[in-house]
Structure formats: structure tokens, C-alpha cells
Amino acid sequence: MSPYYCGPGNSDGHPPIYDLFAVTNHHGGMLGGHYTAFARCIDPIDTRLSEIGWRLFDDSRVVDVSDPRVVTASAYMLFYRRRGVPFDLPTKMPRPLPSASRLVPVQSQKLVKDQENLLGQELACLNDSNNNRRVCESSDDSTMDDDDDDMNSPD
Numbered sequence: 676m677s678p679y680y681c682g683p684g685n686s687d688g689h690p691p692i693y694d695l696f697a698v699t700n701h702h703g704g705m706l707g708g709h710y711t712a713f714a715r716c717i718d719p720i721d722t723r724l725s726e727i728g729w730r731l732f733d734d735s736r737v738v739d740v741s742d743p744r745v746v747t748a749s750a751y752m753l754f755y756r757r758r759g760v761p762f763d764l765p766t767k768m769p770r771p772l773p774s775a776s777r778l779v780p781v782q783s784q785k786l787v788k789d790q791e792n793l794l795g796q797e798l799a800c801l802n803d804s805n806n807n808r809r810v811c812e813s814s815d816d817s818t819m820d821d822d823d824d825d826m827n828s829p830d
Contacts, residue, residue, distance in 0.1 A: 693755035694722040700749040713745045714754075722756045 697714040712732040718724035731740045756762075 692758040694758055695745075695753060696722070696756055697754035698745055698747075698750050699752040699754075700747060701751040702749050710751075711749075713740065717756060719762065722758050 694717065696717045697712060700711045700713070702709045702711065713729055714732065715729045716726040718726060729740045729742060729745050731738050731744075
């Protein structure tokens with residue numbers, strides 16, 4: 676990759692070196708397929724070393740694999756770590772994200788009222804045996820005309 680590197684070099688003037696530690700594979704085509712992954716636990720100090728060797732992760736199984744087996748035509752994403760750059764592993768787990776229900780915006784009162792009105796009109800049309808389909812359609816059309824502008828404007 677050295678010919679493609681255009682940033683500053685290391686302290687010795689050479690471009691940085693990166694070590695591969697994971698590969699995501701895709702088997703199949705654009706409309707479907709299957710993903711697998713190869714990964715190894717790199718040493719925190721020397722990324723050329725592994726605490727354990729390469730593993731293949733495939734849905735419900737994990738198996739040991741040799742280095743040459745990691746190089747495949749199915750490689751989709753490659754994960755590298757820059758050699759000689761220390762990193763710290765977290766000593767405690769990060770806090771969980773807030774529940775998804777708190778992330779969803781609360782509906783405006785007007786929107787809730789409009790939905791209730793439309794539902795009420797639909798139920799009235801279905802339950803009223805004296806009304807024919809044409810009357811129900813005309814009441815729906817008048818409701819839509821009044822609310823078209825409101826549907827497109829932000830609250």
C-alpha cells in the first residue's frame with residue numbers, strides 16, 4: 676500500500692504499517708447471500724502477534740483457520756490496526772443507550788386528534804347501514820382537502 680500513501684511518514688521517515696486483524700466476507704450476489712468473518716485477537720502492544728490465531732465466525736460456529744485460508748475472493752471489508760500505536764482497552768463497560776421508546780419523538784396533539792377523527796369517520800361509515808359508499812367517500816375527500824397542507828408542514 677506504500678505507493679498509495681500520501682501522508683507524513685513515521686519518525687524514521689517510512690510510511691506507517693498496518694496489520695490485518697479481521698475480514699468480513701460476503702458469499703452470494705447483490706440480491707442475497709451470506710456473511711462470515713475471520714478475526715484474530717491482536718496483541719495490544721505488537722499487532723503482528725496474536726493472542727489467539729485466526730478464527731472463522733459463521734452463524735452458530737467458530738472454528739480455527741490457518742493464515743492462508745483468510746485470503747479469499749469473498750473478502751468484503753478488511754480491518755487493520757496501525758502498527759506501533761498503543762491503545763487502551765476499556766476497563767469498564769460503557770453505559771447502555773436509552774431505550775428506543777425515549778428516542779421516538781412524541782406525536783403532536785393535532786396529529787393524534789386528526790388520526791382519531793379519521794378513524795371515527797371510517798367507523799361511522801362502516802357501522803351506519805343507512806349510508807352508502809358514496810357518502811363515506813365524499814366525507815373522506817372533504818377531510819383530506821382540509822388537512823393536505825397540515826400533513827406537509829412540520830410541527
